Ligand SMILES: Nc1ncnc2c1ncn2[C@@H]1O[C@H](COP(=O)(O)OP(=O)(O)OP(=O)(O)O)[C@@H](O)[C@H]1O
């Protein structure tokens with residue numbers, strides 16, 4: 001984001017048009033707690049700088065959208081919030097990102113736990129070459145978040161319902177996820193991210209491969225999210 005200030009200003013003004021979810025940075029007595037605090041964040045792909053001096057705060061239970069032209073750094077910024085950029089060789093971040101008061105770039109940070117807490121739906125959907133059920137159950141199993149088969153099945157069903165996919169797949173849960181359409185694969189990845197009930201959800205262009213009805217369902221899900229949901233899009237309604 002070479003012009004981070006203007007990008008974020010446009011977000012705030014969009015949300016101010018909708019008081020129910022308006023974002024205000026002015027201190028108010030009973031304001032919700034601050035969830036994410038970013039200070040002087042710079043990010044580099046090798047020697048190429050992609051993010052410049054980003055400073056912003058995100059309070060609890062808000063939806064914040066980052067809007068900007070292609071290539072301005074929206075995806076890069078989202079990935080700095082759960083250190084997914086660490087998986088790209090030759091990259092590094094400078095600055096400070098705190099979530100719940102803890103610097104996520106501090107030495108010794110458990111990035112596996114961080115990514116469970118800060119889930120992500122990627123711009124390009126990336127289902128695992130496994131069944132539909134196993135994709136959604138994946139995080140629940142590796143994090144041992146359920147105690148019984150029944151509970152696992154219930155959490156999978158709930159996540160698929162939340163992602164507006166259950167009706168289309170309930171009779172083919174054992175089919176390969178790769179047999180789904182592009183839009184269905186995107187909703188499957190949303191279900192996979194939601195299944196572990198992350199504290200923060202990073203959604204990178206969550207509706208880019210969806211038709212208007214599925215888009216509306218995902219927007220309703222975002223609006224109703226009890227956890228923080230950060231979305232990036234060229235345009236949100
Ligand atoms: N893996 C990478 N290696 C090198 N440069 C990268 C990499 N990923 C992104 N970039 C560069 O970083 C800059 C920001 O890219 P990013 O993907 O964050 O933009 P974006 O705002 O999400 O764009 P879009 O709207 O097209 O998704 C671009 O100049 C891009 O070329």
Ligand SMILES: [Mg+2]
Nearest residue numbers: 074075123204
């Ligand atoms: Mg992007």
